[in-house]
Amino acid sequence: MKQTGEIVIYQSGQDAPTIQVLLENDTLWLDQYQISELFGTDRTSIVRHIRNIYKTSELDEKATCAKITQVQQEGERTVKRLIKIYNLDLIISVGYRVNSKQGTAFRIWANKIIKDHLVKGYTINEKRLLELQKTIKLVNRTIQSLGSDDQTKGIFEVLSEFSTALDILDDYDHQRLGLSDTPIQATFRISYKEAKHAVDELKKRFGGSSLFGNEKDQSFRGSISAIDQTFDGKELYRSLEEKAAHLLYFVVKNHSFSDGNKRIAAWLFIWYLEKNKSLYYPDGTKRISESTLVALTLLIAESKPEEKEMMINVIVNLINRT
Structure with missing residues (x-):
C-alpha cells in the first residue's frame, strides 16, 4: 500500500x-x-x-x-x-x-477521528456537487437565452472543463494526485491608465466608434482599483487567478461603457494574463481557449448576483487546471 x-x-x-x-x-x-x-x-x-x-x-x-x-x-x-x-x-x-482500558480509550478516540474525517470529506464533496449543479442551471439558462451553436459549444466546454477541475481537486484532497496547491502570484499591478490604454487599442480594432469604450460613469475606474485592493494591510485577492477572475466579472457586470462591455472585459482578461506572463502553459498552449472565454463572458453576463462566488470559482479553476 x-x-x-x-x-x-x-x-x-x-x-x-x-x-x-x-x-x-x-x-x-x-x-x-x-x-x-x-x-x-x-x-x-x-x-x-x-x-x-x-x-x-x-x-x-x-x-x-x-x-x-x-x-x-x-x-x-x-x-x-x-x-x-x-x-x-x-x-x-x-x-x-x-491493555483493555487503553484499548477502549484508543477505540473511542479513533472512531471520532474517522467520523470527523468522513463528515469533512462528505461536506466538501457535497459543496462541490452543489456548485456544479448551480453551474449547470446557469448554463441551461444561458443556452435558452442565446441559442447560438458556437456559443453553446463553448458553454458546454466550460461545464466539461469545470467538472474536470472538480475531479482534480477531489483527487488532490485525497492525495491521489501530485498537484501543487500553490496559486500563481501576480507580478503586474493593474492601473486605470494602462487599462484605459488597452481599451483604446481595442477600440481601434472595432473602427473607433464613439460609443465603443465610452465610459458612462466612474465604475470602470472602480473595477480596476478593486483588483489590487487591500484590507488590514493584506491584499483581498491574493492570487493571479482570483484577480483575473474578478477583473473579468467586474467589467462585465458593471456595464461601465456605452458599448462593448463584454468584448472589453474579455480583452482585458487576456491582456491581464499576458501582462503577468500567464496566458500560456509552459508547453505553449493557452490556459483559456477562445471559445471558453466567450462562454465565460456570456455566463457572467447572464448570471445573478448571488451566483458571483460560483462564477469566480469556475474561472479560477479553469485558469489553474493542470
Missing part, C-alpha cells in the same frame, strides 16, 4: 508518548512498534498476539494488514524497508488482550 493518507497524533494522557497514526482508507493504521508503544508492552508480545489472532481466524490478515515502504536515513545511506501496518480492528483486538 502506498502511504498517501493523513497523519494524526494520538496521546492518551499529558505525560504519555505521542504516536503518529496513519489515517487511510477510512481506518487507522499502526506498525508493530507503534502498537507496542500504544499499549505499553514489548514488541515480542504484540507479535505473538497478532499471530494468535490470525491463527484462530478471529480476523482476516489480508483485510487488516498492509505493507508500506519506510524510508530512513542511516548515516550517508538512504534505506528503504517494507514494513507491516495494521488497521483499527487488529489494533483493538490486540488491545483487549494486553
Whole structure:
C-alpha cells in the first residue's frame, strides 16, 4: 500500500508518548512498534498476539494488514524497508488482550477521528456537487437565452472543463494526485491608465466608434482599483487567478461603457494574463481557449448576483487546471 493518507497524533494522557497514526482508507493504521508503544508492552508480545489472532481466524490478515515502504536515513545511506501496518480492528483486538482500558480509550478516540474525517470529506464533496449543479442551471439558462451553436459549444466546454477541475481537486484532497496547491502570484499591478490604454487599442480594432469604450460613469475606474485592493494591510485577492477572475466579472457586470462591455472585459482578461506572463502553459498552449472565454463572458453576463462566488470559482479553476 502506498502511504498517501493523513497523519494524526494520538496521546492518551499529558505525560504519555505521542504516536503518529496513519489515517487511510477510512481506518487507522499502526506498525508493530507503534502498537507496542500504544499499549505499553514489548514488541515480542504484540507479535505473538497478532499471530494468535490470525491463527484462530478471529480476523482476516489480508483485510487488516498492509505493507508500506519506510524510508530512513542511516548515516550517508538512504534505506528503504517494507514494513507491516495494521488497521483499527487488529489494533483493538490486540488491545483487549494486553491493555483493555487503553484499548477502549484508543477505540473511542479513533472512531471520532474517522467520523470527523468522513463528515469533512462528505461536506466538501457535497459543496462541490452543489456548485456544479448551480453551474449547470446557469448554463441551461444561458443556452435558452442565446441559442447560438458556437456559443453553446463553448458553454458546454466550460461545464466539461469545470467538472474536470472538480475531479482534480477531489483527487488532490485525497492525495491521489501530485498537484501543487500553490496559486500563481501576480507580478503586474493593474492601473486605470494602462487599462484605459488597452481599451483604446481595442477600440481601434472595432473602427473607433464613439460609443465603443465610452465610459458612462466612474465604475470602470472602480473595477480596476478593486483588483489590487487591500484590507488590514493584506491584499483581498491574493492570487493571479482570483484577480483575473474578478477583473473579468467586474467589467462585465458593471456595464461601465456605452458599448462593448463584454468584448472589453474579455480583452482585458487576456491582456491581464499576458501582462503577468500567464496566458500560456509552459508547453505553449493557452490556459483559456477562445471559445471558453466567450462562454465565460456570456455566463457572467447572464448570471445573478448571488451566483458571483460560483462564477469566480469556475474561472479560477479553469485558469489553474493542470
